[in-house]
Amino acid sequence: MQPGPPKFQRRKDDRPGEIVAAALAVFSEKGFAAARLDEIARRAGVSKGALYLYYETKEDIFHAVVKTAVAPDVEMVKARLEAFPGPAAGLLEVFLPTIASILSVSPVASIGKMVISEGRNFPELARYWHDELVAPMIGIVSGMIKRAQERGEVRAGDAKLFAIEIVSPFLMALLWRETFVPIGAQPFDLNALAAQHLSVLKGGMLTPGGVP
Structure with a gap:
């Protein structure tokens, strides 16, 4: 049996994830402006100096939170939609419960609310949130709508606006x-x-032709 990596090495490898988890909790509770790096470090069980070995700024930690804790859900939705071979009605029957299931446990709501409330003072947060999450999700759903329109299953109209209509009730529920x-x-x-x-x-x- 091959020995595993030394305990200290496993600990070192775990630290970025522990910092992200701590940052997610602090951001959710206090928002971005009020979040302090020393508190994030304390909750992660590292020194503030050790934190700087992994992330130079609080914005870098926010980026890591989005990529690690939120963005994978977008990729999962994309994969499910791309793998679904059926008509628009069946796709919606898969997509909407999937979104409901993800949002029931995802931290997207608390971090999203933070971005909405503080985005004017920290436009980089809003820009990153848009580019990494909002735009890809709207693009996924818009593409789904366009393909269904080409098959004659969805009424004529702006596919992007249809996408906004589809996701808006969930956004309202989370806010x-x-x-x-x-x-x-x-x-x-x-x-x-x-x-x-x-x-x-x-x-x-x-x-009418798109409804089973």
Whole structure:
């Protein structure tokens, strides 16, 4: 049996992930401006000096949080959509519950709310969030719509606007959860939202030929 890497080496390899997890918690709780590198380091169990060995700035840590904790969900959705061979109605039946399932456990809501609230003061955050997450997701859904329009399954219209219509209810539900649930409001049931939204889309966006 081959020996594994030394314990200290495994610890060193784990540190970027531990820093990202700590940063995610601090960003979610306090926002970007109020987050302090020394607190992120403390929660990660490293010194502030050690933190700088991996990330030079707080913006670099934010980039790592997006790439590590959020962006993989976008890639998973993309892979599922690209692998689905069926018509638009079936694709929506897969896509909407998938989004509901991911958003139920993903940190995208807390970090997204932070970007929305602080993006004017930190435009680099908003730009990175847009380029890494928003634009790719809208592009994935727009491409799905365009292909369905070419098959005659979706009504004529701007595919990008259709994409915005598809994802907007989930965005509203997440902002509600992050803003109003902490003060006592009831959260939306994302699975119920996905089911009702599917019914609305089938009745309004799909052509008669696109509805099974």
